[in-house]
Amino acid sequence: MYKSKLAIAVFIFFAFAKVQAQVSFKPGLRGGLSLSTISEMHADYRPDFYIGGFGEINLTKRYALQPEINYNRQGSNNVARNYTDPITGTENVAHQDLKLDYLSFSIINKFTFGPGFQIQFGPALDVLVHDNLALRKENNDLAFVTGIGYHMPSGLAFEFRFKKGFFDVLDSDYYHNNTNSHYFFGDYNTNINFQIGISYSFETK
Template sequence: MRILILLFVAIQAQAQMAGLRGGVAVSNLTQTDFSAHTGFYAGVVGNFKSGGIYTLQPEMGFLRVGAKGDISYEVPRVGVVNEKGIVADYVYLNIMNKFSFHPAFGILVGPGWEQEVSNHPALRKQWDLAVNLGIEVKLSPKLGFEARVRRGTRDLYNGSHTLPRSSELFLWGENSFLAFQAGMFYYFAK
């Protein structure tokens, strides 16, 4: 019986579509005196509409984030290295929950997991959990714009440019990446 219910739900989850997404990501490390870095994101997206206003939207792709500023760190057998900022490349997996209150407008919220592939020595952790919140506006059933804010939850940086805690709003991820993303998406025909 459970298998039949699962099969029924899977069949009802119609309008499965796949697509591409990409755009600009402006990011910075929170609670530091660094300035913003402009990177990008690109990936693939699935779209599983369950009926009504809810759609499950898994995403997988590449994200480049960073922060600008003078940093120095020590590398074993090399010594002190000075750079003009941090650039980190991540592969990501987001499980977005989309709520479409109008056929041309949706609100997205969901968690994400990211693995750093650049192994930047100034970052002390190679993976992060993120929280994503955004909106999308469809120009057609296949093409549209999206805007999101993405916030990491783990302390990634412990260098000399950290600032004293000024807010109790986020008790986690004190020195994590905060990114604003703006881009486009395109779904292939179903």
Template sequence: MRKFLFASLAAMAVATGTYAQKKVTYGLKGGLNLSNNNAEFDFFRAGIYAGGFTEIKLNKHWAIQPELLYYRNQSPGLVYLAADDHLARGKRKEDYIAIPLIVKYYIKPKLYVEAGPEVNFLLNAKEDVPGRSYNTIGHYNRLNVSGSLGVGYQLPHGFGVNARYSLGVQSVDAGATTYNNTGKIGFTYTFPSK
């Protein structure tokens, strides 16, 4: 997994260097992460996301935007307690590092739509039930992939708003077929270019 993470970061650096003659900007983003999965957790739960991005403008309409994000998924529902061999009402918490590779299309100079793949690395997983907390990272695949669609708008002074939905295409659960679904709503800040 470390090799894959290193290779992904190296690819982002090469992409930035390859398009150095194009307009390259850097920024930060963060906001609300709403997550659920296709198992028994049937409604979205709020968490956070934060990270950075590099936008590489290819021309007036097209840009590539690699990102590095941290986010937390939280899903309430039934949790299986293996030690007690029963189900209990609880909450799953999963912490991820995500590397989306987003392609942006500017409909207008400030308004864009975006799409692309996202590779997610599981950092931590636990299940909380009343009075107890269990480390469950061994029950999950440490690496999963999502597909993302979104929209955004650039505001004055480098600020912007962005909304994105990511649909899991690879199971996150090592013992079942469970896909993460996340919606991210937040703000961006693009540093002034020189």
């Protein structure tokens, strides 16, 4: 019995030591083009930028867990809103570019295939830091991120991501467009964001 326990303890020790030897940490920076809109609005995509930092924890040769902090400028351009003029009583249409800037905290799972192709996905918590909305339902957002990337031996990587928010960000009683009544405008307006950019991870000793 004693020898069996000793053998199990030795096996666990060497297995843990092997895992520890494979684990590495690489800090990095990322940034690029942000294209965003808000669902069910018949509005234009808003081009802007995102920038952030990350820590890539390589647990195996093919899998890494990557916590990130990103500043992401989102929103939607050319949003049409029908309203009644309080003075004349006439119906008017106003167009406005909506801005929603978030500080995003995400945990990204990265699986590497072949020489450097990656599949990325994970949750994100977006904390609102600035906006120009007259009325809104939620200050913050919870989103899911997915995408692909190509990582080169130099540490430079090219990334394409899609991020979908889950929270209703607009007050539909204010941002209402009767001309789009055949859509579910105003019922559930969520953030939609595409990111196209690069990242660079630094070698650590």
